[in-house]
Amino acid sequence: MKIALVLATSTGGVGKHVVSLVEGLTAAGHRVVVFGPRAVGERFGFPLFRPVEISAGPHPKDALAVWNLRAELRAMRPDVVHAHGLRAGLVASLAGARPLVVSWHNQVLDKTGPKAKVLAALERVVARRATLTLGVSDDLVARVLELGGRDVRLAPVGAPPLPVGDGAAIRKEYPEKNLILSVGRLHPQKGYDTLVAAARRWPDTRVLIAGSGPAEAELRAAIDTGATGTRAPVTLLGHRDDVADLLAAADVAVVTSVWEARQLFAQEALRAGVPLVATKVGGLPGLLGDGAALIAPGDVDALDRAVTGLLDDPDAAARLVGRGRARAATWPSEADTVAQAEACYRELTGS
Known part of the structure; x- marks a missing residue:
């Protein structure tokens, strides 16, 4: 044809x-x-x-x-x-x-x-x-x-398969104890303002956001200012072709979107064995099932609890990873x- x-x-x-x-x-x-x-x-x-x-x-x-x-x-x-x-x-x-x-x-x-x-x-x-x-x-x-x-x-x-990543270089570049990763277009749909607000509560943590898009200026302003007047521990990486390496370095992956269908990064995170916190919107609940910690969109407190819960409890994070891999096998x-x-x-x- x-x-x-x-x-x-x-x-x-x-x-x-x-x-x-x-x-x-x-x-x-x-x-x-x-x-x-x-x-x-x-x-x-x-x-x-x-x-x-x-x-x-x-x-x-x-x-x-x-x-x-x-x-x-x-x-x-x-x-x-x-x-x-x-x-x-x-x-x-x-x-x-x-x-x-x-x-x-x-x-x-x-x-x-x-x-x-x-x-x-x-x-x-x-x-x-x-x-x-x-x-x-x-x-x-x-x-x-x-x-x-x-x-x-x-x-x-x-989703296309990712190669096995090597996070050593990224861990060396960002030496904080905890590394949180999100990947997606810089657009209001992605709800990154919620992630920036939650990041201010996480000590010794670096949040990496990979992607480009029309909301970059607004997002940079949100990172640079806040209720406390301090800069949020968030780095905008721009477009990246090394998502596999970023995932290999990450402790937790996060999706804060106000709507998604079958978000590519969410699939990549589960397949890579990284514990995922995602919003309960659109097609994500059907896609992820019990393979991710699901929260309401725009809820900074819920995001904070979910991420810190996984960081503080490695066993719970490992169980979530296991359920995520099992879920990914059905896609x-x-x-x-x-x-x-x-x-x-x-x-x-x-x-």
């Missing part, structure tokens, strides 16, 4: 998922071309890539993106188009892509702001124009059905995810 994969701006999980699909589908003999922003192509190094500037949010240049994608698809004549995320799904649907598969990886969190009605309308367009919708978590499947989606299916995304693999996508394409094309 000739398969077109479309994505908008991505720096993490969605881009890595598309890399996995490209590799698996290409190995199966299909021709796969990725369409997306030039920066995304450079970051992930897709073998066959065509630049189409699809931004992370609504933009006046969306009409140009639709026109460019329509022209590219006419030239390629793919058997199926698979868009990843609401923005890519919107541009692909307006470009007339058929048959169109849309994977929903994230939820629109702005339900009350001035853009809420516009975003809800855009969601409805994508839900109703897709030939097939794949939701990576149960709540996303429910949302698309609520919006009028026709054929909507659960499609958990398997679909990358090969499973590719096989499900390929089966969907064959169903739609009759091939």
Whole structure:
């Protein structure tokens, strides 16, 4: 088959998922071309890539993106188009892509702001124009059905395996007794303000946050100031390619998001055998089960208790790690995810 994969701006999980699909589908003999922003192509190094500037949010240049994608698809004549995320799904649907598969990886969190009605309308367009919708978590499947989606299916995304890490160099760089790690885009969705507030309570501890994003300036300000006027023991690492080494050095991994589907870092932490504290939101409870300590989002006290409890009780941390490894063994693999996508394409094309 000739398969077109479309994505908008991505720096993490969605881009890595598309890399996995490209590799698996290409190995199966299909021709796969990725369409997306030039920066995304450079970051992930897709073998066959065509630049189409699809931004992370609504933009006046969306009409140009639709026109460019329509022209590219006419030239390629793919058997199926698979868009990843609401923005890519919107541009692909307006470009007339058929048959169109849309994977929903994230939820629109702005339900009350001035853009809420516009975003809800855009969601409805994508839900109703897709030939097939794949939701990576149960709540996303429910949302698309609520919006009028026709054929909507659960499609958990398997995380790519991490190599075995070596944390020695990182431990030498950060000599504090305890090392806490979080990885993700610097965005209000990630709830890092909660982590910064809790970090002020932890003596002889260093919190590392790996990632980049639009909330970096606000986060730096929160780290530099506080009720006590002292700097929080938090270091922003920026984008990192050594997550395996960071996990090998960490005593506890933390996810403080206000919503997630199947967060990549949460999966990496359990597979690496690092005790995880995560918020009880979106698809995380179904993903993690009893393999992580689950807390309410935005609850600084609960985060403090969960992290210090694991640091102070190595036996409890070891038991949590054991449950986490057992939970991770039940997740679909990358090969499973590719096989499900390929089966969907064959169903739609009759091939």
